[in-house]
Amino acid sequence: MIKRRAKDFLLNIAEQSGALRFVQYLHHDVGNHLAVLAYHRVAESDSPLSRRLYDLVSATPRQFEEQMSLLATCFNPVSAEDVLDAVRGDKPLPSQAVLVTVDDGYRDFKDVIFPIAQKYGIRPVLFVPTAYVGGGIFWWDRLYNAITHAKYVQLDTWLGSFPLKTAEQRQIAFDTIANYVRMQPFEKALADVENLCDDITPKDSRSTPFTLDWGELRDLSKAGATLAPHTHTHPIMTHISLEKAREELRTSLGLLNQEVGDVLPLFAYPDGRDHAVNDELALMLKSENIEIAFTMSDSLSRIKNDNLQLFPRLTPYSESLPRFHLKLTSFRSA
Numbered sequence: 001m002i003k004r005r006a007k008d009f010l011l012n013i014a015e016q017s018g019a020l021r022f023v024q025y026l027h028h029d030v031g032n033h034l035a036v037l038a039y040h041r042v043a044e045s046d047s048p049l050s051r052r053l054y055d056l057v058s059a060t061p062r063q064f065e066e067q068m069s070l071l072a073t074c075f076n077p078v079s080a081e082d083v084l085d086a087v088r089g090d091k092p093l094p095s096q097a098v099l100v101t102v103d104d105g106y107r108d109f110k111d112v113i114f115p116i117a118q119k120y121g122i123r124p125v126l127f128v129p130t131a132y133v134g135g136g137i138f139w140w141d142r143l144y145n146a147i148t149h150a151k152y153v154q155l156d157t158w159l160g161s162f163p164l165k166t167a168e169q170r171q172i173a174f175d176t177i178a179n180y181v182r183m184q185p186f187e188k189a190l191a192d193v194e195n196l197c198d199d200i201t202p203k204d205s206r207s208t209p210f211t212l213d214w215g216e217l218r219d220l221s222k223a224g225a226t227l228a229p230h231t232h233t234h235p236i237m238t239h240i241s242l243e244k245a246r247e248e249l250r251t252s253l254g255l256l257n258q259e260v261g262d263v264l265p266l267f268a269y270p271d272g273r274d275h276a277v278n279d280e281l282a283l284m285l286k287s288e289n290i291e292i293a294f295t296m297s298d299s300l301s302r303i304k305n306d307n308l309q310l311f312p313r314l315t316p317y318s319e320s321l322p323r324f325h326l327k328l329t330s331f332r333s334a
């Protein structure tokens with residue numbers, strides 16, 4: 001966290017002082033480094049609350065288009081196949097290589113992300129939690145919808161009482177409950193959210209955004225998108241047993257192979273931050289023939305001879321274009 005704050009601080013200084021172009025010049029060639037971008041949703045922000053929702057809206061459509069245009073003109077966007085070729089030692093990546101990845105299979109991928117990426121010749125990877133394909137709702141969206149639409153001015157929960165009179169108060173309630181739930185064992189977290197949300201508002205049509213269905217995912221795959229597993233039910237894998245984690249991978253991979261076919265040996269950890277990843281899980285993924293596992297530690301990846309092949313990803317949330325550019329050129333993997 002301190003490291004991230006320091007990076008943000010340096011980015012602000014660089015942006016404000018005009019040092020940005022100089023730093024970009026110094027890091028003109030990233031060599032054997034690969035920048036992997038991790039997006040979730042690309043959508044208009046209809047309220048301050050939704051803009052900050054669980055860090056889920058990575059960019060507006062306009063920002064995303066500017067970012068893809070920059071990648072196409074100043075970098076070398078690569079495909080998942082290119083990265084696998086480099087990892088296997090078959091063919092090195094070009095300098096300034098960037099891979100675009102998107103998590104969770106929201107409708108935004110079909111409606112906004114893929115058409116824009118395609119326009120710039122970019123082939124994104126979509127990591128799909130297969131239990132939610134064609135329906136279902138992630139717990140954080142259910143919680144968000146419930147708190148947004150709650151008719152109460154006060155919400156009483158097992159964590160205490162939260163006032164809900166203003167958007168800021170609702171944000172605090174959402175953040176506090178979501179942060180607590182995320183750290184619980186997965187089954188308990190789901191049950192806690194369901195119980196709380198059932199108390200606030202029944203399941204109804206407000207449970208948007210929806211996810212893509214298998215027919216749409218097949219069409220996207222045929223059009224050039226790469227689909228890969230992101231577990232079946234999207235648990236934080238360090239919060240479940242190793243055998244359950246293996247089952248999550250196998251179910252997700254099996255469904256993708258059955259419904260879409262020929263899935264590449266890639267995987268993205270749900271959440272993906274340090275607390276959601278460990279060596280035991282990485283070895284399990286390797287034993288299941290996964291060749292690259294993507295995390296979320298906000299640094300550049302390196303092609304390396306490494307058993308675990310963990311590739312960190314950069315999170316381009318709410319970045320100005322100069323900050324986005326700097327992020328791609330100035331960070332080195334640890």
Ligand SMILES: [Zn+2]
Nearest residue numbers: 103104270271
């Ligand atoms: Zn995810």
